[in-house]
Amino acid sequence: LAKTTQPISMDSYEGQEVNITCSHNNIATNDYITWYQQFPSQGPRFIIQGYKTKVTNEVASLFIPADRKSSTLSLPRVSLSDTAVYYCLVGDNGNTGKLIFGQGTTLQVKP
């Protein structure tokens, strides 16, 4: 399973766009990239998943360059409630289904 590297923490202000980049240099051909959000004392919540190029849903966008060695989660116009830990995971869920969590990025949104 490919190892991921993310910034440990980030600060932002309400209304700003936040981009969190994740490095996964050893990503395999069959691997998907998935981002989860976790609030304190809660289980992780799925945000977005992608394989290549760009994926967008109602809460975020995921940008994946052609070499797929990194990915960027983009949160538009964050609010205080977006303060959480964000995890980038890479894996071939189709095989074992295992998800190995890295350290995650603690996003602090300030008023």
Added chain:
Amino acid sequence: GAVVSQHPSWVICKSGTSVKIECRSLDFQATTMFWYRQFPKQSLMLMATSNEGSKATYEQGVEKDKFLINHASLTLSTLTVTSAHPEDSSFYICSVRRGSYEQYFGPGTRLTVT
């Protein structure tokens, strides 16, 4: 609505006793579930893979005799922490695999061993 539930949401037990945590898939049948443990300000650590109808697969360093996993039906997996000690105090989270690329997490169970 919730896809995965856990019970209890929190539990306090005395050292030396055993505690059972339930993980239920509410919306679909799940042949595979996962158990994680999370210590304060740390990331989730995968403990084991729970397979319906067969023995669980434990990650390296996780004691299978201490953390008993039973996946007796397609909607229920249980984790029993046997002879719990204060160092077992943690946040235990299960997840349910759906299809090849979807995985849903439970709300977690806070275990405190006194």
